[in-house]
Amino acid sequence: MDDITAAPPRAALRRRAAEPAPSTPDPVEIAMELERGDLSPESPARQLLERHVRLVEKQLGLADNERFRARIKALRDAALAGLAVLVLVGVLAVVWDAARSRSLAVQAFSVPPELAARGATGEVLAAQMIDRLADLQAKTDSARPADSYAQDWSGGLTVEIPQTGVSLDQALQMLKSRLGRRTVIRGEVVRGPDGRLQLTVRSGAGPAATVSGDDADLPGLLNQAAEAVYAQTQPYRYAIMLAATPENRARSLETFRGLTHHADRTERGWAWVGVTTTLFDLGDVDAALAATRHGAALDSSLVSDTNAALLGHMLGREEQALAHADLAARQQWRTTRVAAAITAADMTAQAAAWRGDLPRAERLFAAAGDMPEYAGTAAAARLRRGEILARLHEP
16 A cells, blocks of 8 residues: 555644744744743743843843953053053163263272271272262362263262172163263272382273372372373363462463364363463463454353453453453353353443443442352452442542
């Protein structure tokens, strides 16, 4: 007998035909439609909807977690970026500071064991060298600002003590040595064949200076070595210091003349200022006036106009003196602030006196005399005021 598939009962066909077709292909919406027709708690539609609600709740939780992780990641990235910027700024600041560094460091000296046993260790001698160099610098009174020197110590004077390994401080010092203007002094004390002490100091690539003496002469040897270092590393200041004593002015003039051939234009300009003042101190006014013209040709923002005004007045060249005095009173000086302020005030007062306006000159000299002192200018202004007051009260 052939296999024949039995047809469904007619009643079943009628029931299927009576059931409405789904209005949507979405299973959730289909379940919601069936749920409206079947209110039993165990209906498949209700179970499907409950499972879907739990699924949605889990998805929302995962979404919240993902948003939280995204915020954390954004904060982390922002913090890392900020840290990177801070590190970069810090590195640039260190490099900038190193490039602008102007300082002097004295390394601990090498000394014989018997000196070290008596307390004259390498660190002690280096510190004493620092003290002597600082004292020499303090004795130098100059209108020249510190940052105009090819080798300047305004960044400080320190003693370097050798250490094993490379510390952060040593790394910074090495960077300053390479990028900035840092002068390093090295020294050694040895006992010579005659039993006397020999102290040798070196500054940068310059020649070594050696002095010798007995053990009791060690403080004096340090003084001599410090003066040699000062002359080699700070020649302009050294010449200024020499010019303060009459017996050393010829040596001062020689040093200044040597600096007029310096490779740096600023050094040459200030050297001519030194030549001018030293020649004046030596009594050669005409040569001093000629020297100040050389300085003005290199840089008129120094004190050349002031010197030319004073020297011209001394030589009786009043018109020339007044012209330079007016320029000096208006000049934006590239000198220290104290020197610039009192120089401008003094020149204004001098010009008023030379023009015969004594009442105005008296007031201006009085103001200049109350200003901070530089090279005796304030004291001289007080004297000039006294002279003018005497002239004003003459019968």
